[in-house]
Amino acid sequence: MAPKFVVTILLLVGGVGYLAVGGFQSAKSYYVTVDEMYAKLDRLAGQKMKVAGVVSENSIAREDGKLKFSLERNGKVLPVEYVGSDPVPDMFNAGVEAVVAGFYRDPVFEADHIQAKCASKYEAEYARGDGTAPAQSD
Amino acid sequence: MNDLGQISLLCAFAFTLYALFASAAGGVFGKRRLAESGARAMLCALLFVTLAVACLEVLLLTSDFSNSYVWSISNHALPAFYKASALWAGQDGSLLLWTWLLTIFTGLVLWQNRGRNRPLMPYVIAVLSGTTLFFLTLNLFSANAFDAYHVLGADGRPIHAFTPPDGNGLNPQLQNPYMVIHPPILYLGYVMFVVPFAFAVAALITGRLGTEWTRASRRWTLFSWMFLGFGIILGGHWAYEELGWGGYWAWDPVENASLMPWLTATAYLHSVMIQERKNMLRVWNMVLVITTYLLCIFGTFLTRSGVVSSVHSFATSNLGPLFTIFLLTTAAFAFGLLLWRLPLLKSRARMESMISRESSFLFNNLLFLVACFAVFWGTMFPVISEAITGDKIQVGPPWFNKVMVPVGLLIFLLMGVAPLFAWRRTNRETSCATSSLPVVLSAVLGALLFALGMRQFYAVVAFVLCFFVAWTIGAEFVKGARARMRSAREPAWTALYNLVYLNHRRYGGYLVHFAMVLLFMGFTGMAFRVDEKGALDLGESMRVKGYELRLVDVRTGQYPPLPAKANYNYEYLLLELTKDGKPSGRLMPERRQYLVGQKPVSTEVEIRSTLKEDLYVVFAGVEGERFVVQVYVNPLVMWVWAGAIMLLVGAAVSIVPNPEAARERRRRRAAARVPAALPDGSLAESPCPASTSFSVLASAGSLLPMRRRPSCLPPSNNCMRTSSTASSIPVPPRTPPCSIPIPPANTPTGFVARSGRCSLTA
Structure with missing residues (x-):
């Protein structure tokens, strides 16, 4: 292949690689569960994180226009304050698996984004099999 | 019914297993009748899988909750329409749909190639049945849609069968017409690509590496590509209407999973033209077909495995290892074959000039691959980083945008300039003459946009390119039609019609390129999106960019209104809309609470679309005494949907069989080839x-x-x-x-x- 081709191809790939590496620092976030977050806190402090957990029962509250709740996983509980602007997803509710993105500012987690898992809940329910016929009419 | 479904699947499994061995052995040992019996076994498998699907449909429509899949995905209150489509609303059913589509396509391939491509067919059938076998294995042993509902003991073991009085209900977010058609359309795309892969493998095994296999699978590739593309946009449309966050694309792993095979398939569609025309890039095409197939399987896998966290993911399941094994063996097998045939595939033709049609195709391919690799890297980064550093690191949409926007724009630029290039080598003077006007006008447009205050670099570039690409595509049509008007003395519209009709592959392609212009317009519009949140009391109003919304009333109720049959409670806001001071009707964003399971809430967005922009209004909940309204103004979104339709039209134009055009094409090629060997024997001017x-x-x-x-x-x-x-x-x-x-x-x-x-x- 002619050197001109090689040079152009290298320039293209190099350019994209540069963008990919350059954009990485600002766009990365550590994906952890609530208990992992506490375990790795010394290392991840100040980093952007995505934390997964189950929304604790009776923890959802709205104070001065802010949504507050807590996430739990394996016995650890993380208080979260939602500071984002997008509407909270439909599926967000107590007992639901959620992922919050933001920064940990001791002692609360400031989330600018909430993701609630939807489809999984439906099937996980069955997989867990609570041994009773599901009461659908309550 | 459960048992019947189970037995059908088992029968299908047995027949497919036989088909795999019979057709492979038939091919290897040259036993024609054995290979034919394998083909017939696949037809039997089709019959039994169809029976299984019919069983599941009956179970779903009769709401038979003794079946655990039906229980998990449906309930009595679910409208019949969604009951029927619940076939693909969950993991087990959607995998069954995969298998069913695959067996249908196998049947179609058999019918299409009756008496054709004889040497290839045994291996084609073997690959198709091999893939079917894998999916049947999943259907039977890992994600069986015919498992009975069992009450589980404390240890998690099933104690006895039980028929619950009502089902768990369908996820309300899936109760949307787009969700009914989006998955099967995407699946059509995924599954259809198995056919080109089967032909590619057959070509590798038999060593018939010419254009035979690309021709036999051309339509399948195009259909697959079209369905993938359209399915992706439909998914975006669903997200836009249903999820209520004001956008249609978020670089979610599952979205990425469907985008990756589309990117490689697009690359293949382009480079296969070079193979058909110049017999170059043959190894490359094989690589693309194999990669696309693997990505199709990988996409199906990613959606289900829970490997990467995504809003889409189904229950974390035990499918992971099976898929990984299948992917790895298939990859090893296919690439192994490719290595073995490498000496036969090498082509002696070379690129001659940087500025030529061939090299533009080459760079097109390169860019598509780079794009695909970037998406793959970004999607899999959590997995990769966890393996290396122990931390799961995700890269978000900003990273994807940073990388993909320039790559996308480069591809787009190439799309605009490629028609200006000639095959082999471009005469600089002629190409400068034809391109100077659009280039100058584009520069003027760019300056104008900048003067009007548009400061986002990529947005300006994108709009300028939209103009430039639209111009060069339009110029192709005008040039072709003019030539016909002169040579055939046809009136303008007849000339244009005949031009497209007789060159449907080429001009269908241009129409798809035009669809890309529309899509890029729409994508760029999102750079200028505005959003505003307001907490309103009755009688209060909020303003967003020339729109004023006044909360008039809040209404609640139940649907359907009969209490016994109610599917959900609703609450909606009645907003009076004024645009630039003029009253323009009412908006009714709604929230629904479904009466099943955990009483999930669903937001029904109100959208007012115009060509210029969408007004997107979400009823985001209640804060104290006030009603929260989230308003987005999304410019040019309609263009994306228009682009999707255009994509279908363009693809259809180039797919639809057109014997007259095929004849014309053959004739023209023949005519073009003749001067190839001039009396002096020189081939210098040969294309x-x-x-x-x-x-x-x-x-x-x-x-x-x-x-x-x-x-x-x-x-x-x-x-x-x-x-x-x-x-x-x-x-x-x-x-x-x-x-x-x-x-x-x-x-x-x-x-x-x-x-x-x-x-x-x-």
């Missing part, structure tokens, strides 16, 4: 390098005898089509451009056409 015919002939398999197709053109003409034969063979003079090709009198003896291929008879 097809001499190595073409050489390498076709050199590929051992192509010398195997084949049945001659009755529809073939007269031999000599047909020969001209695929090869500009060695210059020592006398070549007839240029055939006049009449509608019926005239067989030249001096066809050399010992030179016969065999189904579009030339070979020297012994």
